[in-house]
Amino acid sequence: MYISQQLKKKNIAEYLLYMWQVEDLIRANGCDMERIRKNIIEPYPATDEQKKELARWYEDLINMMQQEGVLEKGHVQINKNIIVWLTDLHLRLLRSPKFPYYSAAYYKVLPFIVELRAKGGDKDVPELETCFDAMYGVLMLKLQKKEISEETMKAVKAISDLLAMLAGYYIKDKEGDLELD
Numbered sequence: 001m002y003i004s005q006q007l008k009k010k011n012i013a014e015y016l017l018y019m020w021q022v023e024d025l026i027r028a029n030g031c032d033m034e035r036i037r038k039n040i041i042e043p044y045p046a047t048d049e050q051k052k053e054l055a056r057w058y059e060d061l062i063n064m065m066q067q068e069g070v071l072e073k074g075h076v077q078i079n080k081n082i083i084v085w086l087t088d089l090h091l092r093l094l095r096s097p098k099f100p101y102y103s104a105a106y107y108k109v110l111p112f113i114v115e116l117r118a119k120g121g122d123k124d125v126p127e128l129e130t131c132f133d134a135m136y137g138v139l140m141l142k143l144q145k146k147e148i149s150e151e152t153m154k155a156v157k158a159i160s161d162l163l164a165m166l167a168g169y170y171i172k173d174k175e176g177d178l179e180l181d
Contacts, residue, residue, distance in 0.1 A: 016082050020079065021136075022061065023065065033058065
């Protein structure tokens with residue numbers, strides 16, 4: 001939980017990937033709070049009070065996942081909202097003449113988005129979600145110590161650069177320091 005709070009303030013892209021990982025951790029533990037206590041909360045280096053808070057946070061997430069029907073797959077609405085906010089900002093940045101570097105980064109990533117969608121990605125999700133799916137997929141491959149092709153790493157580097165720029169602009173926008181016109 002504390003990690004999530006820090007990431008949300010510091011880097012919204014890393015926060016979203018972290019939250020997707022938490023959703024999968026919950027699923028890997030059968031959405032069972034006792035297993036989560038044993039496998040995640042107890043080993044966590046924290047005070048008893050912090051562990052209670054962490055348990056409440058996991059319970060709330062499990063309840064959200066249950067209520068929103070995403071116990072087996074998908075993402076809770078609070079995580080979907082981040083994609084919506086980022087997509088809105090992404091489109092505003094692309095429309096603004098003040099951000100040619102962002103536009104260039106996007107057009108560098110666009111062929112990879114098209115390719116990912118052609119390989120079976122969901123064509124109905126926002127382009128940024130396709131980018132996050134790619135980043136998350138590579139993260140999972142790395143955690144499993146599986147080989148990642150040079151071509152995939154090239155795509156991930158471009159996507160990562162775009163998402164890093166967007167995350168920086170997101171912070172500026174939230175602070176009211178982003179001039180789009």
